[in-house]
Amino acid sequence: MTDESGSNPTTGRTTDTDGNEQTTDQDAVSSADTFSIAEFHEASQHDGRPVLTAAAVARALEIPHEEATERLEVLAERGDLERLSVSTDPVVWYPTELEDLTDRERVLVFPKRREIVVDQPEQFTRAQLAQFAHLADGNGEGGYRYVVRPEDVWQAPHDSFEGLERTMRQALGQRSDSLETWVESQWDRAHQFRLVTHEDGYTVLEAKRPEVMGNVARQKLDEEHVHAPISETEDWVREGAEAAIKRILYEAGYPVQDQRNLESGEDLEIDLQVRLRDYQRTWVDRFAEAGEGVFVGPPGSGKTVAAMGAMVHVGGDTLVLVPSRDLARQWADAVVEYTSLEAHQVGQYHGGRKEVRPVTIATYQIAGMDRHRSLFDDREWGLVVFDECQHVPSDVYRRSTHLQSRHRLGLSASPIREDDRQTEIFTLVGPPIGTDWQALFDAGFVAEPELEIRYVPWGDDEQRNAYVSAEGRERYRIAAENRGKIDDVRYLLSAHPDAKALVFVDFLEQGRELSAALEVPFLSGETPHHERRRLLEEFRRDERDLLIISRVGDEGIDLPTADLAIVASGLGGSRRQGTQRAGRTMRPAGGALVYVLATRGTREEDFARRQLQHLGRKGLTVREQTVGHDGEE
Incomplete structure (x- = not known):
């Protein structure tokens, strides 16, 4: 029903002469009243800036410019936003809390992206966030970006969703209904399937509901994994197929709870002689x-x-x-x-x-x-x-x-x-x-090494010309074995005369050349086990302060006292290799240094940047330095 003016008092809308419905001022005010600071932050994330104009908010939220202005004014009246007149635009808007970010915690939630950005987090907040979110980036200066992934929810250490919900609200300092709804859906997924042991000794896959068993498990699994159904929610599992079932359902988005009555082995009386941190x-x-x-x-x-x-x-x-x-x-x-x-x-x-x-x-x-x-x-x-x-x-x-x-x-x-x-x-x-x-760095349990990528010039024209004419993997090998790196290794060792140092290489020929030039042992896969053990023991006992190590040192040996690592080649391999090599200096003693050498103007530059980005996201500071022909910056 409409009155004589065409207004519908129930909906707050009017119709024009063509019968089109229009929004009244009352409706616009209502929309403004429901506008929240969280939506402003979402618009800020969309635009990539903490300071926004009304036009930017209108674009991000897909609303008219006038309505965006009204919503911003409502937030300003509440004290959530500040306005500032500037020459390039009549007004810009920014959160009031931006005026005092230097020494207090601030948590911003972006539900659609399932991201949480935290400035200056307290240790309690970080501990709570770690229970349901993944630390994706840390800039080392108090800023952290967390992402809530399905696997983070699946492994949350709680007996019920209510417990996880309380942890989320404590960490965020607020409710985020849409994020909590998504987390609850993932929690439900993580409790749909379980492996149990039947009283007759064989394994059974149980589903919480018949439709999940039919639409998920029985669509994904075949006779290689299960013998036959036992009931609408139970399947008899083939012996030895348990790991495959867990992997397949995990990839389908349904992690399996393994509650089988597996053997515990013989009892073993064992006590720990050290106190755990x-x-x-x-x-x-x-x-x-x-x-x-x-x-x-x-x-x-x-x-x-x-x-x-x-x-x-x-x-x-x-x-x-x-x-x-x-x-x-x-x-x-x-x-x-x-x-x-x-x-x-x-x-x-x-x-x-x-x-x-x-x-x-x-x-x-x-x-x-x-x-x-x-x-x-x-x-x-x-x-x-x-x-x-x-x-x-x-x-x-x-x-x-x-x-x-x-x-x-x-x-x-x-x-x-x-x-x-x-x-x-x-x-x-x-x-x-x-x-x-970063929490371990801050607490002093692990030293945060200083990382520096050094762009080294070619040592001679012969190698430079060979690189230009080569292709594929051969180009990478030539750049990695650049003899100009030998001079830079000498320079770095002389700049840190008291350091216990490791020099990592990816190629045996480069290792042999460095070994001959520096007159120190080269430890590789060709080194006999007894010789390898002797060299490592000498290094641990401070009887030796320099070793050159091939890929054999990436994993499987422990060098706890190294405080200087020079990666002469090898970061073209993998992010894990970058972590392992840089990590050889991560020990409670401080002052650790990691130098990564990359031949200037080659693909090694890109390799080094890409592989060390992974460490940068974990909070480590990564510097870059161009080296002159004399080895100095």
Whole structure:
């Protein structure tokens, strides 16, 4: 019904002479009243600036300019916005809180992007955010960007959504209905499927609802994975297909809760002889709640010791899988040093030794070989630890994941894979558990190294000309082996005469040239194990202050006292390699330095920038420096 003027008193709208409906001033005011500071921040994110004109707000929100102005004025009257007249535009608007950002926490939520931007966060806020969000960027100056991903919600350490909801509101200091709705939907997904053990001993896949079983599991799985349905919500699982089922449903967006009655192994009395740091205790507690997980933290954060805390919690026979026999030996020594176990209770199983004990450290390669597999299958393990677990998705390593113990634990500084198969790490081992790197830097547990990319000129015209005429991988090799880097390595070593230094190379010929030029040993895969062990021990005992190391040093050896790393070549490989090499200086002692050498004007420049961006997003400061022909800046 309309009155004589054409106005509809119920809707607040009018019709013109053509019958078209128009919005009244009353409706516009109502829209302005519902406009929130969060929507202003969303418009700010859309425009890429914290200071906006009414025209920018109108574009971002797709509303008329007049309505945008009215909404902004309402927020200004509430005290949420300030206005400022400038010469280029009648008025610009900005949040009142921008006037005082130097020393207080500020949290901005962008629900559509599921992003949270925090300035000057308190430690409590960061700890709360870590329970349901991923730290995507940290600028090292108090600004952090978190992203809430499905996997972050799936592994949130809460027994109910209400508990997670409380944590979110504590961290954000506000309610965000749309973000909470999305998080609840992901929480529901994470509780749709579970693997359980039937009373007759076989494994059953259970679904929460018949429609989820029919529309998801039975569409994705086939006779390789299940024998037959048991009921509308239960399928009989084929023996050995559990890991594949977990991976397939995870990729479909439905993580599976593994609640099978797996063997716990023989009881093992074990105590930890060192006190865990608070964040390590949190890791262990999170692992204890889930029964599985991946400890993610920078080198030097004590993942190995935290894993021993998990061993104490489990209290059963433990198998530790590592990439190399060097790391197996280090693990065996550490278990004896940091726990109550004696040497005869700790065995190593690799090319050099064949011992199966209550705690056994084996290499991935040998655990995956058919002729050795039965030795590990026949023993019931309470815990399997996958060290450097970023290897697990590789075909040669994943054969070891058939060892499905009651508890599984992974360790990794950087669970990133260039083939984008890192989600398999979390399905085959467990969800990520960690502390953001910047928190460890701030607390002094791990030293934040200074990173500098140095653009080095060619050492001679012969190599420069060879680079111009070469193609593909050969061009990268020539740039990597640029003999001009030898002079820059000399310059950096002379600039830090008291430093214990590591020089990393990717190519054997370059390593040999540096070794001859500097008259220091070159440790590579060709170095006999006994010689490698001797050199590393001398380095640890401060009897040697310089080593040149090939890819063998990226993983599998521990160099805790290095305070200078020079990456002469190798960052064209992967983001993980950049993390490992830079991470060799991340220890509690401060003052660590990392120099990355890249041949000026070649693809090495782009490689170095791209690989170190990953570390920059974790809060490390990355500088760039162009080097002259004499080695000086």
